[in-house]
Amino acid sequence: MGPTFVQLSANSVPTGRPDVDIAGLQFDPTGLYGGHLILADCDANSDNRAAIYALLPNLTWQAISSLVTTPVRCYGDLTISPGGALGQSIYVTEKVTNTITTVAPNGTHSVWASGFVGIESISAASDGESLYVSDFNGVYRIRPTGNVPGPVLIAREPSLPGTQPFKTTDPIYSARLIWNAPIFFGNSDVVVTNAKGEDVPVSVSGSGSQFLLISFGTPLYTNTYTITVRDTVRSVTGSIQIDGDNNGISGGDAVIQMMHLCPSDVNNNGIVNSQDFFDFLTAFFTPELCSDFNGDGFANSQDFYDFHSAF
Incomplete structure (x- = not known):
């Protein structure tokens, strides 16, 4: 059965009006x-x-x-x-x-x-x-007067799709945040905390450009860093606050998370133990799962040796 139509104001017009459109x-x-x-x-x-x-x-x-x-x-x-x-x-x-x-x-x-x-x-x-x-x-x-979009974050380096963790044998010493417009910033505009909520010392460079380079005083390794870029950061042109929350309106901090795990942490739970070994073996002997541990495009005995060494 199709929709039912009811003409609410049939033959009804405002007083003194012959018609309305x-x-x-x-x-x-x-x-x-x-x-x-x-x-x-x-x-x-x-x-x-x-x-x-x-x-x-x-x-x-x-x-x-x-x-x-x-x-x-x-x-x-x-x-x-x-x-x-x-x-x-x-x-x-x-x-x-x-x-x-x-x-x-x-x-x-x-x-x-x-x-x-x-x-x-x-x-x-x-x-x-x-x-x-x-x-x-x-x-x-x-938008109303004064309600204007600010610079937005468009990319970061290093980067992985979605919320995937980094898995490298080396720590990560820095991050680069790329914006759609040049911005002014200083050390006080960027806060980095680790998984325990403790402050990580940082220094920043690149003010006046589209690139905000953050150097970590303590490299990121088997930890999660939360980077907060405060909306005190402003555009070079017009001195407009960043649109950190990307809602189309200037203002709002930008918050980025970076997670680093040991390469042998197969199940990404932050702990390397026997379960990771069992999970890798399951993947290694299951064709549908990926056990290309060394990332060379092939799943073979070399991946097993490399995983064993990392474990």
Whole structure:
């Protein structure tokens, strides 16, 4: 059985209106507009008027803004920000002036952004930090003034996919963090702790570039280091905080973990014991499992000898 359609406002129009053409609608998540279904009307085939309405539970219409003629104002779409940097407000696309306009609970309209060509749809992000808007030229993400993205971490060296541990016979003496823009930083901006939460002495270099090189005073070996780059680090251009948590907004520390295990710690539990030996033997005699211990692309007797030596 397919979906059921119920026309809620059949043969219903606001008092004094012969017709309405709904351009956009959304339930009010803020409560500032009564928590009702909010509609943007721009009638183009009858009385040529526009207004913002709330549709009440009894299917009557309550005007939020006063009526104006469509040559003065015509809505393209509507969204309501739940809060955040955008605040709790209705945002509409206004097609006469090609602007984004806010609508206050008392119906006051204020231009929020302009410069569009053929403005159409609009949607507020669920966190209230960005608006997404389309016009004839594309789709835009727009943030409030002062709400700008900061430099983000794009790569690290050495690196392994996901959360895989490093397994080398040599310790790791340094790490390089690569950002998408040049940044300024100093030793106080970087904190490294080991698996016990103890501070690891570090020195940093590369300030003014995209590369943050961290030299560990105590090399990483059979341990886990947590690297925290504080959001006191700022971009060279504009002095904008890093976007450490990569949420599209400047601010937030960047936290990276690096784990190093003994090569013979087959099960990655941080302990080398007989279970690792049994696990390697199981892998060695099971074709479906990988026992290429030395990483030469082949699983053969040399891997067994190399594992035995490391063990």
